[in-house]
Amino acid sequence: MIRVLCILGVLLAGCIDTSTIDPLERQPKYVPYAANPFFADGRAMRTPPPSTVPRERAVLRPEFTAGKDAQGDVVNAIPIPVTRALMTLGRKYFEIRCATCHGLVGDGVSLVATQMSLRPPPSLLRNKNTGPGHVYQVITGGYGLMASYAAELNPEERWAVIAYLQALQRSQGAQLADAPPDVRAQLLKESSP
Numbered sequence: 001m002i003r004v005l006c007i008l009g010v011l012l013a014g015c016i017d018t019s020t021i022d023p024l025e026r027q028p029k030y031v032p033y034a035a036n037p038f039f040a041d042g043r044a045m046r047t048p049p050p051s052t053v054p055r056e057r058a059v060l061r062p063e064f065t066a067g068k069d070a071q072g073d074v075v076n077a078i079p080i081p082v083t084r085a086l087m088t089l090g091r092k093y094f095e096i097r098c099a100t101c102h103g104l105v106g107d108g109v110s111l112v113a114t115q116m117s118l119r120p121p122p123s124l125l126r127n128k129n130t131g132p133g134h135v136y137q138v139i140t141g142g143y144g145l146m147a148s149y150a151a152e153l154n155p156e157e158r159w160a161v162i163a164y165l166q167a168l169q170r171s172q173g174a175q176l177a178d179a180p181p182d183v184r185a186q187l188l189k190e191s192s193p
């Protein structure tokens with residue numbers, strides 16, 4: 001019985017109002033959007049001074065932030081180093097943000113696609129116009145019926161998605177000869193019954 005109570009206690013801990021046990025949550029403070037008569041506008045939240053930019057925001061790098069060079073031309077290469085970490089990030093965000101419509105391997109096969117009769121999401125593997133800079137514009141500003149994903153993905157995450165998309169384009173429909181010799185031997189071994 002005690003064991004059952006203990007397990008129940010652990011399971012229900014998430015449902016309890018934690019302010020009963022956590023004094024920090026009970027301390028006097030202003031929560032976001034609360035009123036505060038101390039300020040003339042009656043609001044607790046302060047407007048940042050004009051022209052303030054977040055410290056994390058990348059500026060003066062249009063090829064990274066806008067996918068365009070200083071002349072305003074769309075870039076044709078990924079402007080940051082393509083590392084394994086970037087690829088892993090790209091896979092994560094491609095699968096969360098893009099695969100729902102364009103399919104897990106980018107071939108346009110998804111449940112959502114079967115329901116989009118007006119203009120189904122195209123395969124991104126055979127699309128002739130999928131240069132990195134163009135895809136960056138599509139993610140940032142949307143394209144036709146596709147919405148912008150600028151609010152969901154910051155510039156680095158967008159380039160990561162593009163790097164992963166390039167890997168998908170190379171891997172889907174790749175020939176055995178495209179693999180390095182050691183990987184080739186491994187693949188042959190795996191495919192033989």
Ligand code: HEC
Binds near residue numbers: 101
């Ligand atoms: C809600 C479904 C949906 C999601 C999610 C989605 N797309 Fe799309 N996408 C579409 C549709 C529909 C089109 C075709 C739009 C048109 O032609 O009007 C499209 C078109 C495209 C194109 C082709 C543009 C061209 O030049 O032909 C690219 C590239 C693309 N999407 C990339 C992405 C990427 C990358 C993501 C993830 C960040 C993504 N899409 C997420 C539905 C989606």
